[in-house]
Amino acid sequence: SQQGEEDPQALSIQEGENATMNCSYKTSINNLQWYRQNSGRGLVHLILIRSNEREKHSGRLRVTLDTSKKSSSLLITASRAADTASYFCATANTGGFKTIFGAGTRLFVKA
């Protein structure tokens, strides 16, 4: 079964708006990561948040982590057409090396 489950499955917004994607997971984790995938390409790492962190920023990205609810959110502020892509959360279990990816959120930003 999937460890990370993203919500929503798809999101369509206007350029300049903020985009929020959520991820839920089931077991204890060391860290949670967000990746981006442009259509037909490989995944690119965006940001990592460790289990003892609650919030992290990187440019227009803001990630939160709530370990009590086993959930994370990715916020992209002032979105651009170039942000159109699929976004995946990935979790690495405590004590393990195996990283598990969710099914992803497809974001479409209209110019």
Add this chain to the structure above:
Amino acid sequence: DVKVTQSSRYLVKRTGEKVFLECVQDMDHENMFWYRQDPGLGLRLIYFSYDVKMKEKGDIPEGYSVSREKKERFSLILESASTNQTSMYLCASSSRYRRESGNTIYFGEGSWLTVV
């Protein structure tokens, strides 16, 4: 800049053919992975390797094998390709020493395999 290179971007093979997908990374990473990605199913781990000559089954190893003879190279082998193996295959690598990078995984651009 980190790089994971997959040898073939697009392949078309016939049912029953033996298929090799090659992957090379230049980051001296210990861990290497093969995933397949299908619409609606996300990324599924086929095999991974922690070190040279070591391999571990992932979630969907059936119909696949792997080879890791050198640290930088990880090959995926389809012994007898079938149409249900038509998919996008992603190779990836990561460092075993997580202090700096966590479990950050670096991906190749993917190989689109069509089995006819």
